[in-house]
Amino acid sequence: MGRQGFRAGVARFFRALRRGRDDSTLHGSEESTLVNCDAVCHITRLPDPVLGAIFALSKDAEKELAPGERVKVSRPVEQVVSQVAVRWRVVALGLPDLWSSVDARVRPEHQRALLEWYLDHSEGRPLDVSISLSQEDWHTEGELVLAEVLAEAPRLRCLSIRADFPGADAAVRDACMYLRAPMLEHFSFISLDVPQALTLLDPGDHIYEENFAPVVFTRGVARLKVLRLQHMPKALYPPLRGVTTLHLEEYQCPPMACTRLLALLRALPALANLSLYGDVIASWPAEGALHLPCLRSLRSASSDQAGHMLLALNAPILDSLTLKDVKRVSELTSSLEHASSGLRLPALRTLVLDGSLSVRALGALFCELSSVAKLRLLNCDADEALDLLSAPDRQLLPGLKKVMVHQVRSHTALDGMWAREVAVRVHVDVQWTGAGSVGRWTSLPPWPPELGRVDADDLFMQLRRGAPPSIWV
Numbered sequence: 320m321g322r323q324g325f326r327a328g329v330a331r332f333f334r335a336l337r338r339g340r341d342d343s344t345l346h347g348s349e350e351s352t353l354v355n356c357d358a359v360c361h362i363t364r365l366p367d368p369v370l371g372a373i374f375a376l377s378k379d380a381e382k383e384l385a386p387g388e389r390v391k392v393s394r395p396v397e398q399v400v401s402q403v404a405v406r407w408r409v410v411a412l413g414l415p416d417l418w419s420s421v422d423a424r425v426r427p428e429h430q431r432a433l434l435e436w437y438l439d440h441s442e443g444r445p446l447d448v449s450i451s452l453s454q455e456d457w458h459t460e461g462e463l464v465l466a467e468v469l470a471e472a473p474r475l476r477c478l479s480i481r482a483d484f485p486g487a488d489a490a491v492r493d494a495c496m497y498l499r500a501p502m503l504e505h506f507s508f509i510s511l512d513v514p515q516a517l518t519l520l521d522p523g524d525h526i527y528e529e530n531f532a533p534v535v536f537t538r539g540v541a542r543l544k545v546l547r548l549q550h551m552p553k554a555l556y557p558p559l560r561g562v563t564t565l566h567l568e569e570y571q572c573p574p575m576a577c578t579r580l581l582a583l584l585r586a587l588p589a590l591a592n593l594s595l596y597g598d599v600i601a602s603w604p605a606e607g608a609l610h611l612p613c614l615r616s617l618r619s620a621s622s623d624q625a626g627h628m629l630l631a632l633n634a635p636i637l638d639s640l641t642l643k644d645v646k647r648v649s650e651l652t653s654s655l656e657h658a659s660s661g662l663r664l665p666a667l668r669t670l671v672l673d674g675s676l677s678v679r680a681l682g683a684l685f686c687e688l689s690s691v692a693k694l695r696l697l698n699c700d701a702d703e704a705l706d707l708l709s710a711p712d713r714q715l716l717p718g719l720k721k722v723m724v725h726q727v728r729s730h731t732a733l734d735g736m737w738a739r740e741v742a743v744r745v746h747v748d749v750q751w752t753g754a755g756s757v758g759r760w761t762s763l764p765p766w767p768p769e770l771g772r773v774d775a776d777d778l779f780m781q782l783r784r785g786a787p788p789s790i791w792v
């Protein structure tokens with residue numbers, strides 16, 4: 320068997336393991352027999368350090384997948400390989416780094432046991448922990464789970480908490496208030512409960528409170544860079560001075576007033592990456608009032624205020640802009656067309672459009688953002704945008720160098736990009752060969768790039784899949 324055949328056999332073997340096949344399935348076909356008799360024989364000859372390195376690489380590869388591209392398996396890599404054979408289990412349990420990242424958002428009766436297993440076998444390594452706190456088990460298991468996690472505060476690197484019951488914010492605040500987490504880099508608190516009193520408020524009500532004093536980890540989070548909060552009335556703010564990446568999400572609670580936003584931005588002197596999902600802001604300030612001199616990346620999704628936000632924004636070094644599921648396309652287009660001055664984004668190089676936009680809106684954006692060199696078109700058919708860019712009489716985005724396409728109906732639009740000498744990368748589901756070698760992609764790069772990995776809860780990173788149109792050949 321050649322080298323490529325062996326690699327293919329090993330790949331099939333691991334796929335079979337991850338899908339949870341039993342022994343009868345593994346032996347039930349010619350392909351499975353080849354995997355079992357050849358690949359396994361070779362794997363058993365590998366020294367323990369090499370086998371451990373393979374396990375670690377598999378774990379790292381899974382972390383780097385975008386959530387929308389994650390392989391659908393019932394268990395993570397470390398749990399699968401530790402139950403294959405006695406030797407594999409010994410090797411896996413001897414790798415503390417393999418157990419340093421745990422998603423314990425499982426059934427309440429299993430969460431504590433799973434968490435204790437990882438805490439024990441990670442042997443003091445920096446920890447990435449995700450937990451869920453539900454009303455049904457808060458007084459039986461939930462409080463103990465939270466206490467066990469926070470007992471490891473000195474080595475927490477990433478902490479993600481989801482809660483779905485009234486009072487969860489107060490409980491988490493009280494538990495975390497006087498803690499010090501010297502290694503914490505990422506803190507996420509998602510409150511899924513919306514108090515009934517808030518849902519009954521008048522739509523014109525806003526949140527005006529401008530106090531962002533720390534209420535959790537008040538004794539210090541020297542390394543905290545990433546903060547993700549949902550539902551502003553329940554937001555748990557740690558010390559903010561070192562935060563460089565901020566995710567805010569809002570769906571049903573009253574949005575914050577612009578004065579509160581400005582106060583929050585003043586409390587974040589190091590902010591370089593801002594992500595707003597939903598109607599976080601009631602209304603954006605007047606044109607020219609939103610000056611963010613240090614902002615490098617901005618994302619906005621499902622917001623009624625996207626057009627006003629862009630017009631208000633003055634970001635001289637902004638390099639990347641993402642617009643996802645813009646609710647009111649007509650308002651966005653009208654805002655751009657009737658503005659007294661254009662968008663003040665002179666350094667913009669990367670534009671990500673996620674979801675469908677009208678030809679009119681696309682044309683308005685491309686005219687305003689002429690400095691864009693990299694364009695990503697996600698969760699939509701890219702034909703209209705590519706046709707606009709290929710039109711010889713428009714000359715839109717004159718500095719465009721690279722295009723990344725997720726879906727397309729006709730290959731003609733892609734051919735037009737080749738004719739313009741623009742490098743094209745298409746999703747693996749797009750069966751197009753182009754005029755030469757074609758770049759392929761399967762998952763989105765992390766946001767922001769300096770994080771080096773994708774946040775599993777990042778709603779901007781979800782890729783919606785659909786059946787390939789019949790026109791694809």
